[in-house]
Amino acid sequence: MFFLYILFPIYIDYSSTTPLDPRILEKIIPYFYYKFGNYSSKNHVFGWTSYNIVENCRRNISKFLNCDSREIIWCSGSTESNNLAVKGYSLFYKNKSKYILSIKTEHKSILKSLNYLLIEGFNIIYLKLKNNGLIDLNNLNNFLKEKIILLTVSYINNEIGVFQNIFFLSQFCKLNKIAIHIDCSQAIGKILFNFENIKIDMASISSHKLYGPKGVSILYIRRKSNIYFKPIFHGGGQENNLRPGTIHTSLIVGFYECVSLIKKLIFFENLKIRNLRNIFLIELLKIDSIYINGDIKYRIPQNLNISFNFIEGESLIISINNISLSTGSACSSNTLESSHVLKFLKNSNFINSSIRFTFGRFNKLTDIYFSLKFLSFNIYKLRKLSPFLII
Missing domain, CATH: 3.90.1150.10 (Aspartate Aminotransferase, domain 1)
Structure with a gap:
């Protein structure tokens, strides 16, 4: 029995x-039918409605992350967010330096982006790991002899579930003027975020790891870091030209509902x-x-x-x-x-x-x-x- x-x-x-989550599905169904307007259509009520809904979701998600709503860029998934962060940032600053730090246990979307940059002439330095999967923080200073422009690392490893000391890494990068990108895909919903306290420059967060719809993510870009990107996509100019393409209102509403639910649970x-x-x-x-x-x-x-x-x-x-x-x-x-x-x-x-x-x-x-x-x-x-x- x-x-x-x-x-x-x-x-x-x-x-x-x-x-x-069924509670989220119930909330997003109307946006596939009678609230279907295009975010970029500014000439009629369907477009205005969609625009207001998306911006409201952006503001509320930013409150959850404790950041400015202008720091959130909508993407289609963490793979896209990671590619945009790693390749877009590195290619913009390639004349400054071509040294990037990471670890060999990263998600394939990071590793393959780094392999692409390797072909473009960048030098990828992989940090030493302990046997338990954590970064050996004692040897970080050994890598400073080269001018590093970026550290990219996952907050939580997707296979073994260990979480890195992001507070230490962010402070290390800040002291040495290195930009830091964190893949937070496996961390969202398991760890509470406060981007005001964790001084990171970029972060990727996906909806479908949080009981939300597939096909939507965000790339957080800290405004105070004053960093720029070479666009790797071209189109209609949405999301400050960083990620052009039609904004998927229904999926963004689903992302927002995920965040609202996780705050309570x-x-x-x-x-x-x-x-x-x-x-x-x-x-x-x-x-x-x-x-x-x-x-x-x-x-x-x-x-x-x-x-x-x-x-x-x-x-x-x-x-x-x-x-x-x-x-x-x-x-x-x-x-x-x-x-x-x-x-x-x-x-x-x-x-x-x-x-x-x-x-x-x-x-x-x-x-x-x-x-x-x-x-x-x-x-x-x-x-x-x-x-x-x-x-």
Whole structure:
């Protein structure tokens, strides 16, 4: 009877994307039909209505982030926001210097933008990482012999869930006159932001990681930093010529509703999810030969990345088709490459045995216990078939 009301398949992959919250869906439906006007149409009431709605959303999101509404640029997703920040900024200042700092465990949208800049003649310096995935802050000064123009790093790693010391990094960059860009895609909804206190120059935030619609994000650009960009898109001149294109009013309303909801829920939601994750971890640790990837202390409550020795991660996922999981970033799941993040951790021998469990708003205790029961059975079954282990 305990498992009677479970909905299948169970979703434990909230870092890939989150379901649209029904409360948000209800709010945005009118903007697909009778409030459909173009933000840029200034000649009639449909355009005026859309313009006022979008600007109201911009103001309210800026209040949540504690920043100026003029510092928010609408984009289509964090991949676009990251590309605009990293490439647009670097190409504008390329005559000043061509040295950029980052880390090798970044999201592919950052790494591939850096690879593009490498072809354009830039020098990419990767900071040293500890075995737990955190930046080794003791060696930062070693990189100052070159004139660095940009540091780009994720607040929270999308695979192992560890969060970097952004306060320290922002102060370091401010003292050394280095622009800093933070990918906050995995941090929104898990950590409260205050851009007035964290002196960062640019930040990317996506809606679909926050139970909102896909296809909308923001790029925060601090006005006091007085920085400029070379546009990498060209069109009608929207968003100060940085991101031209028709403004999607309905998605922006969805983003705003996400933020309104998270302000009310963030404390209790994180507490609930932490409890679910801890129950899951305690029970999972009863299984032999498993390893936690990434620092367990400096980690968001939503994430667990576990390596199961003697098992291929993909084999385990295929065997448990009632549970939706991933071996790492959804953006890399269509390739056969091993995780580029886990290569830099101490358990690198077990890269192909890793599973990422990420919990969220709609998980229940019954999900946790059923998943544990099903996982334990299939781990035992697969290890029994393993030529490297005799049970």
